[in-house]
Amino acid sequence: MTNLHLKPGWKISTLDEVATEISNRTDNPSKSGFERFVGLEHFDSCELKIRRWGSTSDLISAMKLFSKGDTLFARRNAYLRRASKVEFDGVCSGDAIVLREKSKYLVEGFLPLLMNTDAFWEYALANAAGSMSKRVNVKSLMKYQFPLPPKDEQRGIADILWAADESVESRLCVLDSIGSAWQSLIDNIVPDQSAVPGARIGRLDDLCEMQNGRPFPSSNYSDTGFKLLRPGNLAPNGRLIWPQGATVFLDSKFASENWDWIIQPGDVVINLTAQSLEDGFMGRVCLATAGDESLLNQRLGRFIVKSGTEREYLFRILQTSRFRRVVESHCEGSKVRHTYFRHFAALPVALLSQEEQQRVIKAGRDIDNAKESANQAVDKARSLIATLREHLLGGDT
Numbered sequence: 001m002t003n004l005h006l007k008p009g010w011k012i013s014t015l016d017e018v019a020t021e022i023s024n025r026t027d028n029p030s031k032s033g034f035e036r037f038v039g040l041e042h043f044d045s046c047e048l049k050i051r052r053w054g055s056t057s058d059l060i061s062a063m064k065l066f067s068k069g070d071t072l073f074a075r076r077n078a079y080l081r082r083a084s085k086v087e088f089d090g091v092c093s094g095d096a097i098v099l100r101e102k103s104k105y106l107v108e109g110f111l112p113l114l115m116n117t118d119a120f121w122e123y124a125l126a127n128a129a130g131s132m133s134k135r136v137n138v139k140s141l142m143k144y145q146f147p148l149p150p151k152d153e154q155r156g157i158a159d160i161l162w163a164a165d166e167s168v169e170s171r172l173c174v175l176d177s178i179g180s181a182w183q184s185l186i187d188n189i190v191p192d193q194s195a196v197p198g199a200r201i202g203r204l205d206d207l208c209e210m211q212n213g214r215p216f217p218s219s220n221y222s223d224t225g226f227k228l229l230r231p232g233n234l235a236p237n238g239r240l241i242w243p244q245g246a247t248v249f250l251d252s253k254f255a256s257e258n259w260d261w262i263i264q265p266g267d268v269v270i271n272l273t274a275q276s277l278e279d280g281f282m283g284r285v286c287l288a289t290a291g292d293e294s295l296l297n298q299r300l301g302r303f304i305v306k307s308g309t310e311r312e313y314l315f316r317i318l319q320t321s322r323f324r325r326v327v328e329s330h331c332e333g334s335k336v337r338h339t340y341f342r343h344f345a346a347l348p349v350a351l352l353s354q355e356e357q358q359r360v361i362k363a364g365r366d367i368d369n370a371k372e373s374a375n376q377a378v379d380k381a382r383s384l385i386a387t388l389r390e391h392l393l394g395g396d397t
Helices: 118-126 151-189 252-257 311-318 321-330 354-393
Strands: 011-014 019-022 036-038 063-066 071-074 083-085 090-092 096-101 145-148 200-203 208-212 226-229 248-250 268-271 285-287 294-296 300-305 348-351
Touching (some): 151 321, 151 354, 226 252, 248 252, 268 311, 285 311, 294 300, 300 311, 311 354
Parallel strands (some): 036 090, 226 294
Antiparallel strands (some): 011 145, 063 090, 071 083, 200 348, 208 300, 268 285, 268 300
């Protein structure tokens, strides 16, 4: 930071100079007078605004309070890049840090822009501590240094970047509509027990069994070696992801000693535990593809298909809203929910011929391709905005 050749009028500042941590809490969120609750599951990576929330009606634990205009920073798993402005009053998880701009130094809406630069996230990752789930503490966060423009330039930068964000938001609304249509299409192409005249009807366990993952010692986690599949590697789009910071490895000896727990391309895996049912994490299923070879960790399951069943057909069954309703209505636990194969083994399914299964598989791929094209358009817009943000906030001449 000291080697920067700052633009005229810019200066090096720290987060604690321009923002204040708000630590107000409520012991009884359901009676706090606030209706909206923001948990970590309601953040969207790299988004400037909180666009989703839950209800306080069922909350029993103490929560933090925030006000309209505050910025919430998800201090757990900083690699997910979650720091977003809220446009309403409410309560949030204790794993969120609530920051409020000091109007003396920042124009309204400038803080979340500062906290979504590459430099900020590099700092957050470098200062996260812990083993299983790294967290950034407030003291470290507030020491972050960055180039700060004078307020008249801040206003111009904020106007440009927030206008660009609004354009992305309009695209996201379209994408949400596509997502709703996608679920409807998946439900329609995968026949239920009454949709195929003359089809044989069976149960899910007529098509498959399930292998549970096994525990691997966290003390042996490494930055290199053989990948370990964990719940965080299951993405909402039905694919496995391996982002930096969320991917751990084990020595290759674990793979040779546990070869029958190695995930291969074409395998269908499921998440068996979650703290919330709101984001579809419980029972999330993914289809492994090339490059996803990994060891199956505990809290996950792999479906072992029986003769005559195509794995991708099974995958589509597990993507239906019918399957999700069964999973969410039968899982166990209070604070942490768990599901087991016995909870959904009796799901009624159509026992299709392999030719009919192939038709379902092709239709599913076509639907996914259409959705992916829309996603790519949004990602391209985000990438352009991120480049613009880095240019405007860099501070270097």
